[in-house]
Structures are given as structure tokens and as C-alpha cells.
Amino acid sequence: MSHMLKKLTIAVIGACAIMAHADSKLGPYAPVTDARLTNPEPSNWLMYRGNYQGWGFSPLDKINTSNVKNLSLAWSFSTGVSEGHQAPPIVNNGYMYVTTPNAQVIALNAVTGEELWRYKKEIPADLLMLHNTNRGVALYGDKVFVGTVDSHLIALDAKTGKVVWDATVGDVKALSYITLAPLAAKGKIMVGSSGGETGVRGFVAAFDANTGKEAWRTYTTAAPGEPGGDTWPGDSHKNGGGSVWITGTYDPAANIAYWGTGNPAPWPTEGRPGDNLYTTSTIALDVDTGKIKGHHQYHYNDAWDWDEVSAPVLIDTEINGRKVKGAVHAGRNGYLWMLERQSSGKIDYVNGVNYVYNDVIKGLDKKTGRPTYDMSKKPGMGKAVSFCPSLWGGKDWPPEAWSPKTKLFYIPANNHLCSELPAADPAAYKKGDLYIGYPIEGVLGSLRYQGGKKPDSIGELQAWNLDTGKMVWSHKYDRAIWAPLLTTGGNLLFTGGTNDRVFRAFDAANGKVLWKYNMPSGVTAVPSSFEVNGEQYIAVQAGWGIDAERMQAGINTLDSTKTAVPQGGTVMVFKLNK
Amino acid sequence: MTSKITSSASLAHCSGCDAQPGCADPSRRDALKRVSLGTLSSIPFWASTAHAQSAPLLLVDADAEKDFKPLRPDDLAIGKPLLVFPFDPKTGAPKNESRLNKMVVIRLPEDQMAADTKARSAAGVLAYSSICTHQGCDVKTWMAKESVLACYCHASKFALFDSAKVVSGPALKPLPAFALAMEGEFLAVVTGSPANQGS
Numbered sequence: 001m002s003h004m005l006k007k008l009t010i011a012v013i014g015a016c017a018i019m020a021h022a023d024s025k026l027g028p029y030a031p032v033t034d035a036r037l038t039n040p041e042p043s044n045w046l047m048y049r050g051n052y053q054g055w056g057f058s059p060l061d062k063i064n065t066s067n068v069k070n071l072s073l074a075w076s077f078s079t080g081v082s083e084g085h086q087a088p089p090i091v092n093n094g095y096m097y098v099t100t101p102n103a104q105v106i107a108l109n110a111v112t113g114e115e116l117w118r119y120k121k122e123i124p125a126d127l128l129m130l131h132n133t134n135r136g137v138a139l140y141g142d143k144v145f146v147g148t149v150d151s152h153l154i155a156l157d158a159k160t161g162k163v164v165w166d167a168t169v170g171d172v173k174a175l176s177y178i179t180l181a182p183l184a185a186k187g188k189i190m191v192g193s194s195g196g197e198t199g200v201r202g203f204v205a206a207f208d209a210n211t212g213k214e215a216w217r218t219y220t221t222a223a224p225g226e227p228g229g230d231t232w233p234g235d236s237h238k239n240g241g242g243s244v245w246i247t248g249t250y251d252p253a254a255n256i257a258y259w260g261t262g263n264p265a266p267w268p269t270e271g272r273p274g275d276n277l278y279t280t281s282t283i284a285l286d287v288d289t290g291k292i293k294g295h296h297q298y299h300y301n302d303a304w305d306w307d308e309v310s311a312p313v314l315i316d317t318e319i320n321g322r323k324v325k326g327a328v329h330a331g332r333n334g335y336l337w338m339l340e341r342q343s344s345g346k347i348d349y350v351n352g353v354n355y356v357y358n359d360v361i362k363g364l365d366k367k368t369g370r371p372t373y374d375m376s377k378k379p380g381m382g383k384a385v386s387f388c389p390s391l392w393g394g395k396d397w398p399p400e401a402w403s404p405k406t407k408l409f410y411i412p413a414n415n416h417l418c419s420e421l422p423a424a425d426p427a428a429y430k431k432g433d434l435y436i437g438y439p440i441e442g443v444l445g446s447l448r449y450q451g452g453k454k455p456d457s458i459g460e461l462q463a464w465n466l467d468t469g470k471m472v473w474s475h476k477y478d479r480a481i482w483a484p485l486l487t488t489g490g491n492l493l494f495t496g497g498t499n500d501r502v503f504r505a506f507d508a509a510n511g512k513v514l515w516k517y518n519m520p521s522g523v524t525a526v527p528s529s530f531e532v533n534g535e536q537y538i539a540v541q542a543g544w545g546i547d548a549e550r551m552q553a554g555i556n557t558l559d560s561t562k563t564a565v566p567q568g569g570t571v572m573v574f575k576l577n578k
Numbered sequence: 579m580t581s582k583i584t585s586s587a588s589l590a591h592c593s594g595c596d597a598q599p600g601c602a603d604p605s606r607r608d609a610l611k612r613v614s615l616g617t618l619s620s621i622p623f624w625a626s627t628a629h630a631q632s633a634p635l636l637l638v639d640a641d642a643e644k645d646f647k648p649l650r651p652d653d654l655a656i657g658k659p660l661l662v663f664p665f666d667p668k669t670g671a672p673k674n675e676s677r678l679n680k681m682v683v684i685r686l687p688e689d690q691m692a693a694d695t696k697a698r699s700a701a702g703v704l705a706y707s708s709i710c711t712h713q714g715c716d717v718k719t720w721m722a723k724e725s726v727l728a729c730y731c732h733a734s735k736f737a738l739f740d741s742a743k744v745v746s747g748p749a750l751k752p753l754p755a756f757a758l759a760m761e762g763e764f765l766a767v768v769t770g771s772p773a774n775q776g777s
Contacts, residue, residue, distance in 0.1 A: 082748075125676075126676050126677045128677070129715065130731050432677075433716075444719070444728055445721075553746065
């Protein structure tokens, strides 16, 4: 190489290095406005499911079915925390925010993985943690908001991580806690409560984004004198559960937020005859006032621990050949619910079809969708009862996805899993203790296979045509899945969820596996996608734990196996290999 | 009430004491301090200073709010765990200022206990911290078929017949074990517990 060529080569390399550095340098933080949240830029992932409608869809298409085979790890980052990581990497112009169990927030440069700041919530030493996970932050203005396992809502400065305000949301001594990503809209930050299994009365509460002052609080169990108050005997609504532990969806035009609610407490129904409104429902809340404008109860007087906490996905599409403003939910009760939103907030039933085996619900009322039960499949006092699907349902919290490109609705289901509960043994409510009503050894050992025989497949990634109410394709797994979904404009569907730690990309049109990657731990977190400097990335956290681990323990008992998935959180970010 | 401890788990009988930090001879007090400072918060606050107690601590039902009745072995049905707090007979009050002080006691057949576990028992009663070493939930569910105490939060299982070693689940460490003795007709915690925690 000549001297001149050497000089030139060095100069070019130097220029490239400077360019790369310039590309990865973060600009000023762009405040997150209502307008941006209503119409999020394709390059960003500004909230839990990418948009207010809850689609889990990124319009980005540079990574697509033809080149996904070249997807490679761009960078990874260990969170230093074990247990179940479930939060999506949320990205605003190169600023990435992830949360970990115990409500730690980490801000990262989305291109390089460089840590910008880290907020560690000081958790009370004696806190009893049933689910110590966290499902992400909300962005609004120049702040980052996180709900905590000791029931606080905290506003952090997006650039520095410094606490701006800290609001107490629930009574930690009663084991009220927060795991969901807050929902930000119209100057308010909304959160819900976990704690149905400890008798916490469920609620959604809104706080002023600037000050942290509580604006309103709406309980999900109706008190006497309120609409629905006659569906609870006596004071049973006061510890009646109906937790809200997954982020709501939002219709900005109607200013209505849709939330899913958990099961009533305690599990046995003998002490709470009635529909127990508004448990196991979706409720439509006016974001300005918190007033309940409408609801749909998926199943009444729940006895099966079938929380219906996933908020309905808001999809304007054709159902049964008619254009509707849809609200679609794959229920833990094993039914795919297609509902219609009215601008008043009223929610109408359109169609329901079971997407996994269900031996409890005999049928749905054609007008209202109200189910009819096989009462021999309703657990309670004095008898052991088996039922399908299991306590974890056809789908637990992992979110579904909708692609406006394929016009398919995707469900991460578990099929052929059932439960057997022993005779109920209810005890009086005691603050700070479990309020389940069954011997815990019975709950821990409740998992069963349908028909008592190990099925060929359990996990099913299903794609549904909402117009016809028919399944278009399914990918079957020989194991269970806990698989939050991401769809993209590149006609891809990304998810993990299996105990083999594999993160996969599917062709969204036909379910063919196009790419897979062995992760450090199992993936039960929500994936996201973003673009910086014209380059698309796929991001997700690995980190097995919580209910995926509990279900695995149940399967280990059934199969006499000792499968243990390694724990430990890692942020994993992928891009195309050039 | 006599202050003399008489038990199969008394200090003189504490099997394996030389290798364990929990027995209350002076040579092991430094080790006990290390344990108290260096391990998870699941070790009760009071345990780190237990060696300084002049009177033994008795046990009372953790649910009791008044009229505290120190526990006798016969108060426990075999295989029925009970959550308890240590109880100071001098003050007449349980040490319930923190739930981390909570213990689980259970009466089990002695012939199934490993030697060092048996040495910590009194009248067939075993005592462990009830705070799960994983995420701090109360561990109080006896699963007789598997001979384990299970945590309802994340299903960690502990072999009570064998020093509460982890059998399965996410917990990595055994439940801290407490040596019991008889204080007259009552169960009492032997000075210097917990006894199965490494430093």
C-alpha cells in the first residue's frame, strides 16, 4: 500500500468512526405530546403496545420476510436482575427506557446500549411480593412514569432520571401493588392495582402528569347504590378483587380508555352470589372524569381465576361483513370476543368463539354474549372440580397483536391445559394475607392435561380473520408459551415465550418460522421495534420467571421432569447484518 | 418459669455445633454476627441480637392480637404448620414489629428427621423463618406427600426434615432454621439461632 493510500485509508476509517459516533449521539429529548401519542411516528415505540389502540404493530418494514434471516444482535445489556422481565423497550428518538422486576428503570442509548441513567426504587425490606415484575414505563412531556411494586407512581426526568414527584397509589400493607405500564393521555397518568388474590378492591386511578395530584379513582367492584351494586351481597365488594394489572387502551376521538378487570375475590363463589360487576369485564372510562361509560362482562360470577385483564384491542374493521369500531379480546376464559364500541362508551357484543378447548361454557347468548355454564364444572365448596382451560386460561396477560397489513389478529394461546381445584376452604378476609379460598397446595398442584394425557401440542400461535371469525393459521408448540407479540410492516411476527429460550420471527401471513435466536434466558417480555438514523431495530428483554415459571413447575409435576429455565434479565437489540 | 433450657436440642446436644454458626457458644458469636449482617434480609431482625438475650424467647400465634399464650407442643397438630412470632415473657409482648420476624413451626415425626434437624427440634417441633429466601413471601404450606413446605408465591419447596434445603423452585437458599428447646412446658428458641445459614 502506498503512503498516500495508507493516509487515505486512515482518513476514511477516521471519518467513518466520527460518523458512527455522530450517528449514535443523542439529540435533545423530544417531549411526548398528546398529538404524538395519538399518531406515533413509525420510528418510535412510545408506549406499552406501540399505539393507543393496543395493536403491538410497528409500521417499519426494512426488516421483512425476505431479509429477516440476516437479523443479528446489535447489542445486549444485562439488567443485573433476575425474575420475570416483561416490559417492552420504549423508545423516543434514540432514548430507550426499560423496566425490570422491582420497578427499576434503565435509560439507554438505543443505538449503542450505553447506559444513560438508572433509577432503583427502594423497596421496603418486609414487602411480600407475589409478582415483582414490571411491564414498562409511560412517556409524557419530558417525564418518564413508572408504577411500583410497593404501590407508588413515580415521575422521573426523562433526561436525568431524577425523581420529579412520587405519589402513593395504594395501601402496601394490604398488598396492593402495581405492575402495569401507566397509560398517559390528556395530561393524566393512569394506573391500576394488582392484589386480587389478597382481597384488594380493584381500581383505575388518574394522576396529574405535572404535579402527581390524584384526579380521580374508579373502583371496579360496584358499591351498593351504584350501577351494578346489586350484583354483590353485603360488603363483599369491598374486598372483591377485580384488579387492573395490564395497561388500558384508548380511543382519543371518544376520549375513552378501555381497561380489563381481574377475577373476583375470593375464588369460591358461595360468599358472593351475583354477577359481581365489574370483575372479569372490560370497562370504558371517561379519561376526564373516570366515570364508567360502558362495560362488557365476559363471564359472570367467576370461579376459575380467569382474570380478563388484557384490555381489548381497538380495531376498526369488518366483523361479520359489517364495518364496526371493534374492541377485540382473547379471553383467559378461552373465547375470542369481538365487541363494538359506541361513541357514548357503550359496548355491544358482536361475536364470540372459543379459540381453545373449554368445557365450562356451553354457549353464548346470541344478543348479549352472556355465557351459559356447565355447573358441574364450577369449583367451590364441598367438591373437587376439574375444568378447562386452566387457571392461567387460554391466554393469560401476554398481549395479542393486530396487523393492519395482513388484517389478522394474533393470539398466543395455550390449549389442552386444564385445572383441578380441591374443595374450597374459604377464610375471612385478613388484611395483608392471601384471600383465595383454596388450600394453596391445591392451587400449586392444580395443573392437568385435557383428558389426563400429555397432548402433542400445548402452545399455539394463532392468526384469526375477524371478519369471518375463523382461524387462518396456527403454529403449534410441543410446550407451553408465555409469548407477548409484535407484528411489523415487514409482515413479520416476533415472539419468544418458550422454555427453550428461543426468540422467533414468523411470516405473519402464514406462520412459517423465518428466523430464531437463542436468548440468554426465556423471553416473556413484550417486544418492540424502532428506527434510528434510517436503521430498523427489534428489541426485547430476556428474563424468565413469575407465572411462566409456575406453569413450568406444574408441567414438571405432570411430566416428572425438572426443567428449569435460567434466569437473569438482558436487553437484546437486533438489526440487519450488512 | 425456669430459665434453664432442657431439650434434645439444648446446647450440649446441638449436633454439628462446631461447624454451624447458630449455637450460642462464644466462639461462634462472630460467625453469627457475620451471618446476620451478610445474608438476605430474610433473617429476622431479632435473631442478630438473640445471643444477648438473658431470658429465652417463647413463641406465640402470629395472628394473636392480645392475650398472648406461649405455645406448647401439644397446641400443634402433627403436620399443621403455624405462623408464630417470638415472644418475650419479660415484656409480655411478641416481637412483631416486622413481619420478617415471623417463623413457621410444625410438629412432625422425629424418626424422619435428619440428625442435625432432629437436634434442633423440641418434642418433634421444628422452627424455621417463614420468610421465603426468594421474594419474601410467607412460607406456610405443608405438602405432606412431598414432605416439603411450599411458598405460595413462586412455588419454592423446602425439605423440612432436612434443614429446609431447597428441593425445587426459584429460591436458592434454605429457610433459616431455629433450634427449639423446652422452657418448662413451653417451646422456646435456643439462644443463637438461626443455625443453618452459611456466612
